[in-house]
Amino acid sequence: MSKNEVEGPGLWSRFKGLFPDHELHIRSGGKLRFFRISSKLQIRVVSIVAAGLVGWLAFTLVMVGLQVKGASDRIALDQREQQVTETAERVAEYRGSVEDQVARVERRQQVLDALVRRHFGNLEIDETEGEGGEETDEVGEAIPEAAALRELEEYQVAFARALRGAVEERTARTAAAIREFGFDPRVMSRQAQGGPLEPIRTAMTLDGAIDSEIADLEIALNRLAVMELSLRAIPSAKPTAYGAMSSPFGLRRDPFTRGRAMHNGIDFRGSHGTGILATGPGRVSFAGWKGGYGRTIEIDHGAGVITRYAHLSAISVRVGEQVDRGDRIGRMGSSGRSTATHLHYEVRINGRAVNPRPLLEADRDVLEIQSVAERRNGNSVEL
Incomplete structure (x- = not known):
C-alpha cells in the first residue's frame, strides 16, 4: 500500500472530524422531534459557502482591477487629449506664421526677380x-x-x-x-573712409x-x-556738336606772349553762339566770370571729376543745377583771354588737369558700358 493511500484516509478523517454528526431535539406540541445533521451535509454547506466566498472575492478583485485600469486609462486619455489640443494650437499658430512668412518671401522674390531681369537679364x-x-x-x-x-x-x-x-x-x-x-x-x-567698427548684427x-x-x-x-x-563721372561726350579741335592739350606757344606755356585743355573753334553741351551728368558748381577764362561753367561730376567750359558768350545754367550728358549749358564765344571765338574745354580730376582727348575717343563698347552705368545710377530706386 502506498504512502498516499495511507495518508489519504488519515487527512480525510481528520478533516471529517471537524464536522461531526449533530442531532437536534425540538419539542413542539408535546411532541419531541429529532433532526440529524450529518457530517457530509455540513461539509457540502461549508464547501458551497467557501466556493461562494472565493467567487465573490475573485469577482470583487476583478472589478476593482477593472476600475483601477479604467481610471488609469481615463487619466492617460485626458493627458493625451490635452497634449493633442496643445500641439494642434501650436501647429495652427506655427502654420499661420509660416504662411505669412511664405507670402512675404514670395513677394520679395518677385520684386528681386523683376529687378534682376531688368539690370542683369536672365x-x-x-x-x-x-x-x-x-x-x-x-x-x-x-x-x-x-x-x-x-x-x-x-x-x-x-x-x-x-x-x-x-x-x-x-x-x-x-x-x-x-x-x-x-x-x-x-x-x-x-x-575717404573711416569711422568706428560696427559689427554686422542684422536679421x-x-x-x-x-x-x-x-x-x-x-x-x-x-x-x-x-x-x-x-x-x-568720366565725361566722354563732345562739348560741342559743331567745331573742330584747334589746340590740343599740353605744351604750346602762348598766343599772346609766344612763349612756352602749358595748355590744360582742348580748344574747339566754331561760330559765335554755337551751343555748348555738358559732357557728362553732374551738378553745376560754378557759372560766371573767371579771370582769363572769361564766362565759364564748371560741372562737378562726382568722384573728384570736374569739367570746365570757358570763353563763353552766354551761360544757360545756374550754380547747383543738375545737368545730364548732352544738355545745352551755354554758347560759344570769345570772352576773357581769347584771340577768337572758340571753346576752351578742361577735365580736372582731384584738381589736376588731364588730357580730355582719350575721353572723347572711347570705343563704342566702352561708351555702352558707361551708358548702362549712368542709367542704373541715375535712378534713385535702382541705386
Missing part, C-alpha cells in the same frame, strides 16, 4: 544646389507651408550666388572701361548660408556701385 540658377534631404521631406509631410518656405530659402541662396557672380562680372567690365579711358579704376573708386546677417550669401552680395553690389559711379 540668370542661370542651379536650383539643385542646397536641396534638402529627408529632413525637408519630413517637414513637408507635417507642414507643407514649412517645406515651401525651406524651398524658397534654398532658391534664394542659389539666387544670391548667381546674382553675385553677375555683379562681379559687371564690376570687372566697368573697371576695364575705366582703364580704356586711361584711368586707374582703383584710384577713381578710392574714397539678414546672422548665422546661416543665406545670411552669408546676402552679406557677400551686398559687398559686391557696393563695389559695383562705387565703380559705376566712378565710370559715370
Whole structure:
C-alpha cells in the first residue's frame, strides 16, 4: 500500500472530524422531534459557502482591477487629449506664421526677380544646389507651408550666388572701361573712409548660408556701385556738336606772349553762339566770370571729376543745377583771354588737369558700358 493511500484516509478523517454528526431535539406540541445533521451535509454547506466566498472575492478583485485600469486609462486619455489640443494650437499658430512668412518671401522674390531681369537679364540658377534631404521631406509631410518656405530659402541662396557672380562680372567690365579711358579704376573708386567698427548684427546677417550669401552680395553690389559711379563721372561726350579741335592739350606757344606755356585743355573753334553741351551728368558748381577764362561753367561730376567750359558768350545754367550728358549749358564765344571765338574745354580730376582727348575717343563698347552705368545710377530706386 502506498504512502498516499495511507495518508489519504488519515487527512480525510481528520478533516471529517471537524464536522461531526449533530442531532437536534425540538419539542413542539408535546411532541419531541429529532433532526440529524450529518457530517457530509455540513461539509457540502461549508464547501458551497467557501466556493461562494472565493467567487465573490475573485469577482470583487476583478472589478476593482477593472476600475483601477479604467481610471488609469481615463487619466492617460485626458493627458493625451490635452497634449493633442496643445500641439494642434501650436501647429495652427506655427502654420499661420509660416504662411505669412511664405507670402512675404514670395513677394520679395518677385520684386528681386523683376529687378534682376531688368539690370542683369536672365540668370542661370542651379536650383539643385542646397536641396534638402529627408529632413525637408519630413517637414513637408507635417507642414507643407514649412517645406515651401525651406524651398524658397534654398532658391534664394542659389539666387544670391548667381546674382553675385553677375555683379562681379559687371564690376570687372566697368573697371576695364575705366582703364580704356586711361584711368586707374582703383584710384577713381578710392574714397575717404573711416569711422568706428560696427559689427554686422542684422536679421539678414546672422548665422546661416543665406545670411552669408546676402552679406557677400551686398559687398559686391557696393563695389559695383562705387565703380559705376566712378565710370559715370568720366565725361566722354563732345562739348560741342559743331567745331573742330584747334589746340590740343599740353605744351604750346602762348598766343599772346609766344612763349612756352602749358595748355590744360582742348580748344574747339566754331561760330559765335554755337551751343555748348555738358559732357557728362553732374551738378553745376560754378557759372560766371573767371579771370582769363572769361564766362565759364564748371560741372562737378562726382568722384573728384570736374569739367570746365570757358570763353563763353552766354551761360544757360545756374550754380547747383543738375545737368545730364548732352544738355545745352551755354554758347560759344570769345570772352576773357581769347584771340577768337572758340571753346576752351578742361577735365580736372582731384584738381589736376588731364588730357580730355582719350575721353572723347572711347570705343563704342566702352561708351555702352558707361551708358548702362549712368542709367542704373541715375535712378534713385535702382541705386
